[in-house]
Amino acid sequence: MKKKYIVVGGSRGIGKATAQLLINQGQHVSIIARNMPEWEGDFDFYKCDVLKDDLPAISGGIDGLIYCPGSINLKPFKGLKEKDFQADFDINVLGAVNVLQQYTKNLQAAEQASVVLFSTVAVQTGMAFHASVAAAKGAVEGLVRSLAAEWSPQIRVNGIAPSITATDLAARLLRNEKQLEAAAARHPLARIGQISDAAQLAAFLLQSTSSWMTGQIIALDGGMSAIRKL
Template sequence: MTTLIFGATGGVGAALARRLVDRDVVVHLAGRDAAKLAALHDELGSPTSVCDVLDDEQIAAAVEAAGPDLSGLAFCVGSIDLAPLRRVDRDLVRKSVELNAVSAAMALKAAESALKKNSGSAVLFSSVAVAQGFAQHAAISAAKGAVEGLVRAVAAEWAPKARVNAIAPSLMKTGIAEPMTANEAVADGIAKMHPMARLGEANDAAALADFLLSEDAGWICGEVFAVDGGRGRVRSRG
């Protein structure tokens, strides 16, 4: 059985690929940057597809290349487009929704028949900024809220043949978070807003994605799980 990772060259995507390869799962790596993909291929030995998820033909080609044994799909692509609402225009909302939700929907659609045939599992990514309101998050929260609706609808449509779930992280030290984590003082301030008193690492989310893709998660369907150091539910003492 094979797991296809979209956004495999990102922080969470690469951490997930390493975990899956460690437990001998066959992985197919999809990413938009050929050079980064080649480096990950050199490290893990897994086959790759160059894939910009804004292009449905490239999504279809990656699913095809992953082969008929496709039973896992992780959509680890995303953005954090921050702006106060007064500076948000249609283009910014569309851009966020297009990348995070529309492309995730097209990836699920492309993989549907293989995942259903192989009792598969798909994992998408939301954000803590859906369950909890944060200033400047209008565009990305709208997009990730759409991801959560997508997960529940497709989970209903696919059950009992395949499962779909999502992970909703708070700020993790990966590429998209760099504008917020590059400055140490700012990063420390945000870390203190988390009851667990640190920012997330890619592996915090990858560990749960790894579990949700596994057969041990076979009775988990249509859920959205916070991986957020307690930020969404627990009052911080700091």
């Protein structure tokens, strides 16, 4: 039987690729985003800004939910204003909270459900200019573990902590060959992340393939947070 998934932020980037993997497996996917996806596929679409609009009511059990909106707002600490911290907290944490509160009953109605949220490598590995986004994503990691505990065993909750991945979100940091090469060289595996790296991990976490995993933050960072080349 078809499983039902909600992909918040399925119009572009990692969310789009995750939605496409699930659709290709014959699953039912509902996409929530501000803009209609510019790709063809068999999905339901709900146009919604998770910070401003009422989230759509979706009936029945939901087997998995992934929340993809996020930010990479890099500035020296002294240039960061309160509104920067608030904006990062809003989109990374409160947006996810709104969504999870809206669909808790749907997740509880499934036999076993899975939630995937996004952190960043910059939470466990301190990086200059990341104070605001790392603070917000640190809160996401706390949310993952708290909900994993509160909702076990019916609902699993895991997080992915990527390093830089080639999406629209990271485009400002990857504008030319020099930036690309420098970014690749920071990783022991000598490349930046591709959208498919994150989508395949997300699809694994959303489905029963990972049915004995909860409360985990999975590093997806070319080895950056774990090893150092001498």
